[in-house]
Amino acid sequence: MAEAILTATDLVKYYPIKGGVLRRKVGDVKAVDGVSFELLKGETLGIVGESGCGKSTLGRLLMRLEEPTSGSVVFDGVDMYAQKGRAMRKLRRDIQIVFQDPYTSLNPRKTVGDIVGEPFDIHPDVVPRKGRRKAVQDLLDLVGLNPEHINRYPHQFSGGQRQRIGIARGIALNPKVLICDEPVSALDVSVQAQVVNLMEKLQDELGLSYIFIAHDLSVVRHISDRVGVMYLGKMAELGEEDDIYGRPTHPYTQALLSAVPVPDPTLRDKKEQIVLKGDVPSPANPPSGCRFHTRCWKAQDKCKTDIPLLELRPDGAGEHLSACHFAQPREIIETIDVSDLADGDLDTGRRDTASLEPVGDGPADS
Amino acid sequence: MTTSETMARESAKSSGQTYKPQDGLLLEVEDLHVEFHTPDGIARAINGVNFDLFEGQTLAILGESGSGKSVTAQAIMGILDMPPAVIPKGQIRYCGQDLLTMPDEQRRRTRGPEISMVFQDALSSLNPVFPVGWQIAEMFRVHRGMNKSDALERAVKLMQRVQIPAAKERVGAYPHQFSGGMRQRIMIAMAIALDPAVLIADEPTTALDVTVQAQIMALLQELQEERQMGLILITHDLGVVANVADKIAVMYAGRIVERADVYDLYRQPGHPYTKGLLESIPRLDQKGQQLAAIGGLPPNLMRIPEGCAFNPRCKFAQDVCREDRPALLEVAPGRESACHFAEEVLHG
Numbered sequence: 001m002a003e004a005i006l007t008a009t010d011l012v013k014y015y016p017i018k019g020g021v022l023r024r025k026v027g028d029v030k031a032v033d034g035v036s037f038e039l040l041k042g043e044t045l046g047i048v049g050e051s052g053c054g055k056s057t058l059g060r061l062l063m064r065l066e067e068p069t070s071g072s073v074v075f076d077g078v079d080m081y082a083q084k085g086r087a088m089r090k091l092r093r094d095i096q097i098v099f100q101d102p103y104t105s106l107n108p109r110k111t112v113g114d115i116v117g118e119p120f121d122i123h124p125d126v127v128p129r130k131g132r133r134k135a136v137q138d139l140l141d142l143v144g145l146n147p148e149h150i151n152r153y154p155h156q157f158s159g160g161q162r163q164r165i166g167i168a169r170g171i172a173l174n175p176k177v178l179i180c181d182e183p184v185s186a187l188d189v190s191v192q193a194q195v196v197n198l199m200e201k202l203q204d205e206l207g208l209s210y211i212f213i214a215h216d217l218s219v220v221r222h223i224s225d226r227v228g229v230m231y232l233g234k235m236a237e238l239g240e241e242d243d244i245y246g247r248p249t250h251p252y253t254q255a256l257l258s259a260v261p262v263p264d265p266t267l268r269d270k271k272e273q274i275v276l277k278g279d280v281p282s283p284a285n286p287p288s289g290c291r292f293h294t295r296c297w298k299a300q301d302k303c304k305t306d307i308p309l310l311e312l313r314p315d316g317a318g319e320h321l322s323a324c325h326f327a328q329p330r331e332i333i334e335t336i337d338v339s340d341l342a343d344g345d346l347d348t349g350r351r352d353t354a355s356l357e358p359v360g361d362g363p364a365d366s
Numbered sequence: 367m368t369t370s371e372t373m374a375r376e377s378a379k380s381s382g383q384t385y386k387p388q389d390g391l392l393l394e395v396e397d398l399h400v401e402f403h404t405p406d407g408i409a410r411a412i413n414g415v416n417f418d419l420f421e422g423q424t425l426a427i428l429g430e431s432g433s434g435k436s437v438t439a440q441a442i443m444g445i446l447d448m449p450p451a452v453i454p455k456g457q458i459r460y461c462g463q464d465l466l467t468m469p470d471e472q473r474r475r476t477r478g479p480e481i482s483m484v485f486q487d488a489l490s491s492l493n494p495v496f497p498v499g500w501q502i503a504e505m506f507r508v509h510r511g512m513n514k515s516d517a518l519e520r521a522v523k524l525m526q527r528v529q530i531p532a533a534k535e536r537v538g539a540y541p542h543q544f545s546g547g548m549r550q551r552i553m554i555a556m557a558i559a560l561d562p563a564v565l566i567a568d569e570p571t572t573a574l575d576v577t578v579q580a581q582i583m584a585l586l587q588e589l590q591e592e593r594q595m596g597l598i599l600i601t602h603d604l605g606v607v608a609n610v611a612d613k614i615a616v617m618y619a620g621r622i623v624e625r626a627d628v629y630d631l632y633r634q635p636g637h638p639y640t641k642g643l644l645e646s647i648p649r650l651d652q653k654g655q656q657l658a659a660i661g662g663l664p665p666n667l668m669r670i671p672e673g674c675a676f677n678p679r680c681k682f683a684q685d686v687c688r689e690d691r692p693a694l695l696e697v698a699p700g701r702e703s704a705c706h707f708a709e710e711v712l713h714g
Contacts, residue, residue, distance in 0.1 A: 050575035158663050188430035189602060193646035193659035200656070215575065222648030222657070241653075259580040261605030263647055265628045268609055275584060276577045278531070279545040 004038040005209050006062070006095075006177055011035045011071035013057050017284060029284045031057040033233035034071075036310070039177065044203065044210040046224030046241070048217055048256070052280055054233040055213045056100075059181045062211065063097050064088070076176070093123055096175040100182035102162030106154040112165055113150040116140065119172040126173055139168040142205075144198060160191035164198065171202060179211045184219060196223060217260050221245055229253045232283055232291040235310050239320030247315040249327035252292045290325065298326050385461035385480055385563070392564050392596045393419040393442070393481075398456035400437050400620075402667075403449060409667040411437045413620040414456075416694070419564065419596040424587075426599045426611035426628070428643075432664050434620040435600045439566045442598075443483050444473055460564070478509050479560040484586075486569035488549035492541040498552045499525070499537030505559040524555040528585060547578035551585065558589055565590070566598045571606065583610060604647055608632055616640050619665050619675035622694055626701035636703035636712045638680045674705070682707045 012035075014028035032054040039045050047055045060066045062073060064080055073080040075091060083091055096119075099105035106115055117136045120127050127135045137147035143164040145157075154162055163183060170178050180199070184192040196219060203210060214220050220227060221241055228238040229252065237250040248254045255274040262271060276295045281287055287294045293303035302325055312319040316329035400412040412434045419425050429435040440446045442458055444465060458465045460480060465473055485491040493501055502524055503517035512520070518537065525533035528551040541549055550570060557565055567586060571579035587610055590597045601607060607614060607628070614631050616624040616639065624637035635641040645658035662679040665671055671678055677687040686706050694704040697712060705711060 050577065160663065188664070189604065189643055190430060190646050190660040191663070193648075193657040194661070196648070197656050197659055217576070218648045222653060255577060259576040261579075261583075261603065261609045263604040263608045263632065263644070265608040265611075265632050273580060273584075275580055279547055279578065280575075 002040040002042060005041045005076055006039040007074045008038075008062065009036050009072050009074070011058065011061055011073065012069045013054075013061055013066060014069045027284055030233050030286055031283060032061060032068075033286075035230070035233070035235050037228060037235065037238060039209050039211060040225075041176075042203075042207055042209055043225040044212050044223050046220035046227040047211060047213045047230060048215060048220050048227060049230035050215065050256075050280055052232075052283060053230040054283070055230050056181055058230070059097065059179045059211065059213050062177075062179055063095055064092075065097075089123070093126070093173045094176045095179065096170040096173065096177075097179040097181060098163075098166050098170045098183045101186055102154075102159055102166055103186070105166055106162055108154055111151050111153055112136075112140070112145075112157075115154070115165060116168045116172055119169065123173055135172075136168075139172055140165075142171075142202070143168045144194075158191075160187050160195060163187060163195050167195075167198065167202070171206065171208070174206070175208070177209045177211065179213070181213045182215070183212075185214060185216065192219070199223065217245075217257065229256065232280065232286050234291060235321075235323065236292065237320070237322045237324075238310065239315075239322075243315055243318075243320040246331075247317055247320075247329040249313055249315050249320070249322040249329050250292075250324045251296050251298050251326075254330050255295075290323070292324075298324075300326075385463070385476075387421060387461050387563065390421040391418060392421055392461065394457070394459040395438070395442065396457045396459070398438070398441060398458065399454050400434070400441055400446065401452045401454060403452055407668045410670060411451075411620050411667055412441070413670070415617075415620070415622055417615055417622065417625070419598060421563070421596055422590070422594040424590065424597045424599060424610055424612045426601060426607040426614045427617060428601060428604070428607055428614055429617035430602055430664055432619075432667060433617040435602075435617050436568055437620075438617070439483065439568050439598065439600050442564075442566060443477065443481060445483075475509070478505055478562065480562055481564040481566065482557040482560070482562040483566040483568065484550070484553050484557045484570045486572050488546065488553045488573075489541060491553060492549060494541055497538045497540055498544070499539075502552065502556050502559060505556060509560055520559075521555075524559055525552070527558075527589075528552070528555045530555075546574055547581060550574065550578075550582050554582075554585065554589070558593070558595075561593065562595065564596045564598070566600070568600045569602070570599075572601070572603070579606070586610075604643065616643075619670050620667065621675065621704065623676065623704045624702065625694065626703075630698075630701055634712060636697050636701055636708050637676075637705045638682050638707075638711055639676050641711060642679075682711065 011032055013032040014030055016025045017027040017029060018024065019026040035058060047058065049055045061068050068081065075095065078091065080091060113136050116139055117132050120132050137150055140147045140150065145161060145164050184195050187195060200223060202208060212220060212223055224241050226239065227241050227244040229236045229244065231252050237244060237248065237253045244253060248257060255276050258272055258274040278295055281294055289305045290303040290308050293299040308323045308325045310321050310323040313322045313327040395415055395417050398412055398415045402409040402411055415438055427435045427438060441453065453466060460476065499518055499521045502521035506512040506517035506520050522533050522537050525537060530536060530548055530551055571582050574582060583606060599611060611628045614626060614628055615622045616637065618639050624640045626636065631640065635644055642660035646660060648657060660679055665675055673689050673691050674687045677683040692704045692706045694702045697703045697708040
């Protein structure tokens with residue numbers, strides 16, 4: 001097994017909610033609440049989850065764009081949150097980020113040359129001043145842009161091209177880890193494939209490790225070696241890509257996978273669909289015990305009180321990390337015989353959600 | 367007011383004008399053109415679009431950003447800002463009557479009772495300063511002349527119909543108090559309030575998470591079956607389309623480049639662009655391989671390439687494609703493609 005380049009242990013990030021006349025703290029938004037994982041050298045770790053599950057906050061914590069409430073990140077043997085000043089700046093060279101929205105993450109007043117070359121201004125010893133223009137042009141060439149466009153401004157490029165600029169900036173300092181926060185979500189399908197291909201090519205050529213944060217499950221599956229599924233600030237399931245997509249054991253993963261519309265009309269009525277009740281509860285007031293129990297069809301009393309740990313649980317073919325008291329493999333992608341289902345699996349294939357119980361209505365409600 | 371009175375008033379649809387579809391044909395769009403006159407030049411957003419919509423049918427309009435799919439919807443609804451938009455040519459007939467030449471007042475009365483629309487972004491489509499119940503009830507007050515309390519009662523019923531939990535208690539809540547999925551349900555409630563014959567859903571689930579998307583699509587399908595509405599589903603998501611559509615029209619640079627039955631199209635695309643789109647979705651058996659991306663970029667609508675608009679990105683392109691714009695022609699029973707080499711694409 002390859003060695004770990006980045007190890008996150010028990011990362012927690014709470015954002016205070018202030019209220020009242022004195023603006024005292026009245027609560028916390030528990031954006032990330034105890035997440036641990038390792039990123040191996042040269043691998044791609046996909047992080048999936050719905051909006052509000054804390055996946056972007058996790059990315060920002062790994063970049064130290066946010067200070068954690070508690071927990072640690074060890075990068076290449078160095079405790080990241082213990083570093084200060086120059087040492088931290090040096091560390092940042094090795095971890096870079098590509099943001100989701102190529103329209104707001106590039107400064108409209110700067111030329112592409114300035115944007116991609118800015119890392120060299122901050123870390124002047126990487127490339128000598130004279131060689132910078134050439135270095136930027138090489139980078140543009142590497143990400144498939146015309147090096148002659150170095151003096152153009154972001155608005156002169158399309159969405160896909162801008163994302164390439166963002167990637168060029170991300171790899172300028174030759175980092176070891178690139179955190180990609182929804183890098184293709186804003187792009188059209190045909191352009192999305194181009195950018196995914198580019199990222200895979202760069203990984204092969206530069207030996208990068210990726211943390212690939214996205215909500216598009218099929219893209220994550222394509223690019224990732226391992227996948228972590230997040231729900232309300234916690235990791236619900238973590239394993240090899242095959243484990244997660246082929247033998248998911250956490251009910252949330254199963255529901256998520258079953259909800260993805262498959263681009264094949266012949267599977268229309270054959271595919272099992274688990275329609276979840278209601279919305280994601282507010283992270284300011286997450287459910288007790290297992291955070292998924294309010295929407296889970298398997299939930300029992302135990303789930304309301306005991307927090308299930310993310311530990312190795314059998315998945316039929318082996319075992320992988322799952323945080324469910326009643327972890328059980330279930331095939332999602334292929335059709336399953338209804339008669340094989342246990343009695344508890346009532347919610348399957350249900351189209352009619354009329355009997356909805358009133359459940360928490362998402363963050364907007366609080 | 368008694369129920370029978372309500373019914374009587376409803377059946378007489380406030381304008382007195384009645385529309386009856388012939389043989390189930392609700393909507394015919396013929397040679398529609400839309401241009402935007404901007405200071406930088408003329409953007410040709412739609413360049414000759416034709417399609418029909420029947421009762422109970424789901425037509426998906428599939429395309430990437432800038433392909434003209436939303437503009438088509440807005441043209442049908444009559445909510446384009448004119449100017450800058452101009453419709454130089456074309457007809458949109460609803461039950462045989464051309465909406466584009468109809469007097470404004472008559473057309474206004476079709477919006478809601480006859481044709482209605484669900485937008486992508488429910489938060490910016492709902493009015494933030496009025497309760498949602500009031501906004502739904504407005505449909506009944508304006509179009510049916512109901513009084514406030516009756517209209518509100520109907521709004522509660524509709525909210526229950528779109529499965530909003532505790533509808534009675536929440537009828538007075540404001541849009542920001544609902545989650546994204548619930549807001550989209552309210553949009554749907556407004557759209558179906560007056561029992562329209564045609565419902566246009568413009569990217570109804572794009573802003574939503576997958577688990578919520580599944581709920582909303584199931585609801586839309588259910589309502590469509592129940593009311594036998596003609597549904598125009600506008601989306602860029604090939605997965606969503608595969609799950610709900612009967613027919614698909616694929617748009618590129620303001621034209622329909624392929625139209626087919628959903629099963630035929632996914633089994634065997636008849637246009638290189640459709641083929642490229644389908645191939646660019648990551649599939650299981652392609653793990654670790656390059657995705658078959660379509661090279662290049664969608665064209666600038668101010669400078670659409672000569673001939674076939676797709677030719678600079680097309681693997682099949684020959685000289686004829688750069689000179690001659692292919693028409694949308696039948697290439698097999700029930701399916702059309704606008705490509706000079708449709709046969710090769712279809713069978714090669």
